[in-house]
Amino acid sequence: MSANKPYQYQSGFGNHFSSEALKGALPEDQNSPQRCPYGLYAEQLSGTAFTVSRDQNQRTWFYRIHPSVMHCPFQPYRKGEHGILGTFDSRTTEPTPTQIRWLPFEFPQSKDVDFVDGLHTIGGAGDTALKSGIAIHIYTATVSMHRRAFCNSDGDILIVPQQGCLDITTEFGPIFVAPNEIVVIQRGMRFSVTLPDGSARGYILEVFDGHFELPDLGPIGANGLANPRDFQTPIAKYEHTNEQWEVVNKYQGELFVATQEHSPYDVVAWHGNYAPYKYNLARFAAINSVSFDHVDPSVFTTLTCKSAYPGTAIADFVIFPPRFEVQMHTFRPPYFHRNCMSEFMGLIHGEYEGKKKGFLPGGASLHSMMTPHGPDAATVEHAISRELNPCRVADGTQAFMFESMFQLRLTKWAVENSQRDHDYYQAWQDIPITFNPNQK
Secondary structure, eight states, rough: OOOSOOOEEEEEEEEEEEESSSTTTTTTOOOSSOOOOOEEEEOOOOOOTTTTTTTTOEEEEEESSSSSOOOOOOOEOOOOOOOEEEEOTTTTTTTOOOEEEEEOOOOOOOOOOOOTTTEEEEEEEEEETTTEEEEEEEEEEOOOOSSSSEEEEOOOOOOOOEOOHHHHEETTTTEETTTEEEEEETTTTTTEEEEEEESSEEEEEESSOOOBOOOOOGGOOOOOOOOOOEEEEEEEOOOOOOOOOEEEEEEEEEEEEEESSSOOTEEEEEEESSSHHHHHHHHBBOOOOSSSSSOGGGGGGEEEEEEEETTTTEEEEEEOOOOOOOOSSSSOOOOOOSOOOOOOEEEEEOOOBBSHHHHHHHHOOOOOOOOOBBOHHHHHHHHSSSSOOOESTTTOEEEEEESSSSSSSSEHHHHHHHBBBGGGGGGGOOOOOOOTTTOO
16 A cells, blocks of 8 residues: 555655754754744754764754643553563563574454554563663554554664554654555654554564664675665654643553643654654665675665674664575575574565465564574475576565574563464474485
8 A cells, every 4th residue: 555645755864854844943043042933842852872973973853832741740551461571581581592483473353452552572682771682572453543652762663564554653744654664763752653554563673772774885885785865754744732642651661651731743843863764675775696605694784783893783674675596506595504693584575585385474483593594395405406597586575584693582472472383393304315425
């Protein structure tokens, strides 16, 4: 489905944008005048500490009708089994080195589950209070959020819709996101999700420290992978109502709710470089081998959240897009592997090239750190006997991976989920053994 109303965006990644819904709403020459135009209030949203280096500093100035501080005290929010965690310790989660796969996650039986109540945590590592670690979530929603906003104080979230479009209202303006697109909403930004197609399902990668950025290209050169011009940030659009709203805040892994007597989306103008953005995965410029051997999946990195260790990511968002496959004298599927990173995979649509059966859109798999994994038996048998001509792979398909330096622990919800495929290990049991000591 395409957006049924006009959406306008500003293009570029990490740019300093300016946007106003009323001409002249942005103050001239300064950020916080004694009286702002139109009687607005200036409010800064900081995505980094004030004193980080200029090239790393992220912040935005809002010019809004009501300061966001005008709300009642937060109270614990207990509706639903949201299962969100902030610390991944032995009391609440389970570790396992076993390869795990889930069939498509089921939609809730209730017909009134919105984006907030439809959140479930698969697993993660670290602690939000220490601003270190990641979490992986699933959302399954059946209704739109009504006069309710969500705000994540714990980190940035990267949302991957799998079924159903998301019409997202933010303080910066509206964003429309369809399957095969992603949206990043950073720490502290308020947003609401409307479901124009009815029920919606998708995946979420949350990072507690740092922000997503484009990966370095190195020898690739100046162009390729996800190009900065293809990222889109919304333009200002405000609401001015006196209706009661709820603001649900995720803080240290728990949910809290406060009420207020005005819309959270009363921002008339804003400027800054700390803003949400979307990206169409079909615009990814893939880089691949044109001679022999299978290139490491790092060449498909779309966004990364860097760690303090050069070349090692807190989290990478990696996609496996449609492309040509031309390597000669090569086992072309993803090779068998044990990794010092944790790999969580999901499928938006189509069939993943490494596993034709069992790995389905809306499902997922987890291959933990140093856990062996690779293509299934049927894929192996075809790969070692096929004629190696140039061909297309992954047409009509979009698989992705959340990769992290952290060892992930699973929530009990994920371990006990009815969609867990307990026969996943069988995918490798019939791999043909062709060893012949007399034939080189």
